[in-house]
Amino acid sequence: MKEQLEKIYSDAVMDIEKALTVKDLEDIKFKYLSRKGELNEIKKGLKDLSPDDKKVVGSLANEISNKLEASISDKFQKFYQQELNSKLEKEKIDVTLPGKYVPQGHVHPLTSTTNEIVSIFQSLGFSVAPNECSPEVETEYFNFDMLNVPQDHPARDVQDTFYTNIAKNVVLRSQTSGAQIHVMENQKPPIRIIAPGRVYRNENINSRKNNFFHQIEGLYVDKDITFGDLKGVLNEFIRIYFGASRPTRFRNSFFPFTEPSAEVDVQCIMCEGKGCRTCSGTGWLEILGAGMVDPNVLRGVGIDPDVYSGFAFGMGVERLAMLKYAIDDIRLFFNNDVRFSEQFKG
Numbered sequence: 001m002k003e004q005l006e007k008i009y010s011d012a013v014m015d016i017e018k019a020l021t022v023k024d025l026e027d028i029k030f031k032y033l034s035r036k037g038e039l040n041e042i043k044k045g046l047k048d049l050s051p052d053d054k055k056v057v058g059s060l061a062n063e064i065s066n067k068l069e070a071s072i073s074d075k076f077q078k079f080y081q082q083e084l085n086s087k088l089e090k091e092k093i094d095v096t097l098p099g100k101y102v103p104q105g106h107v108h109p110l111t112s113t114t115n116e117i118v119s120i121f122q123s124l125g126f127s128v129a130p131n132e133c134s135p136e137v138e139t140e141y142f143n144f145d146m147l148n149v150p151q152d153h154p155a156r157d158v159q160d161t162f163y164t165n166i167a168k169n170v171v172l173r174s175q176t177s178g179a180q181i182h183v184m185e186n187q188k189p190p191i192r193i194i195a196p197g198r199v200y201r202n203e204n205i206n207s208r209k210n211n212f213f214h215q216i217e218g219l220y221v222d223k224d225i226t227f228g229d230l231k232g233v234l235n236e237f238i239r240i241y242f243g244a245s246r247p248t249r250f251r252n253s254f255f256p257f258t259e260p261s262a263e264v265d266v267q268c269i270m271c272e273g274k275g276c277r278t279c280s281g282t283g284w285l286e287i288l289g290a291g292m293v294d295p296n297v298l299r300g301v302g303i304d305p306d307v308y309s310g311f312a313f314g315m316g317v318e319r320l321a322m323l324k325y326a327i328d329d330i331r332l333f334f335n336n337d338v339r340f341s342e343q344f345k346g
């Protein structure tokens with residue numbers, strides 16, 4: 001029996017040595033060490049031996065089975081390590097390689113210009129009107145009627161304003177001035193707001209005109225507001241936005257919702273006032289309309305013009321951006337060409 005055991009042991013050791021895969025090892029384990037394995041068969045015969053032999057052969061059998069167990073598990077371990085190493089080798093990454101370039105986006109120049117204008121007016125004490133006071137789809141009531149625009153005014157013409165098929169009097173707003181009415185219908189003076197947003201006009205598109213663009217409306221209503229306040233606020237805005245050295249001028253003008261009315265021109269940046277295509281040879285570009293709120297408008301929203309007065313203004317965001325960054329074609333803002341917009345990363 002002893003020889004038999006030693007034979008089993010040396011066979012098993014050889015088998016283990018020859019094993020190439022985990023599956024081989026599992027087969028070996030089954031062949032020698034399982035309940036039906038060769039060692040167990042021997043152990044079954046122990047009961048027929050004398051007590052002394054039983055002791056010797058029994059402990060030899062245990063010893064062999066422990067040794068086999070250990071070498072099989074060593075080899076398992078070896079296979080496992082090999083597999084791990086080859087996996088590590090295959091999946092190796094070089095952490096010193098440069099990272100992949102992920103292009104970073106940034107805000108559109110019109111958004112940054114709007115943000116800049118808004119923050120200047122905030123620093124002058126204005127706050128942004130709530131969104132519901134500044135819808136892009138408006139009724140004629142807000143876009144024209146309440147702003148004192150006569151029924152036969154050319155701006156109401158379909159040549160100028162986009163009418164919707166929602167209802168006869170629903171338009172895409174042609175100006176942000178309707179926000180003034182929304183605010184004054186909802187708020188008592190003192191009122192000091194700005195309302196930025198998109199407006200639509202039925203224009204022939206060219207380098208200076210697009211069929212939608214952006215405005216920032218402003219309104220200041222309180223007791224004793226004068227044209228001097230209007231000039232003071234707008235001059236201060238221009239000084240902060242363009243710097244003190246850019247020539248500007250106030251010109252008288254007309255708007256149905258202001259009396260008196262004015263427009264502000266800024267010297268053309270392309271030709272420095274000499275006259276070019278961008279400024280139609282005049283040397284100046286208009287950036288905003290403004291004026292003292294017409295008493296009819298105040299009365300319409302229930303504000304007594306004998307007690308209160310106010311000024312309003314509406315400026316073109318594209319114009320302001322074009323004049324600051326020397327952009328000579330409004331269409332560049334809307335072409336989605338990254339070669340253009342990338343220049344405004346800062």
Ligand code: DAH
Nearest residue numbers: 175258289290291312313314
């Ligand atoms: N809404 C005018 C436009 O689109 C601009 C404007 C002029 C706004 C005078 C005003 C204002 O608030 O007082 O041309």
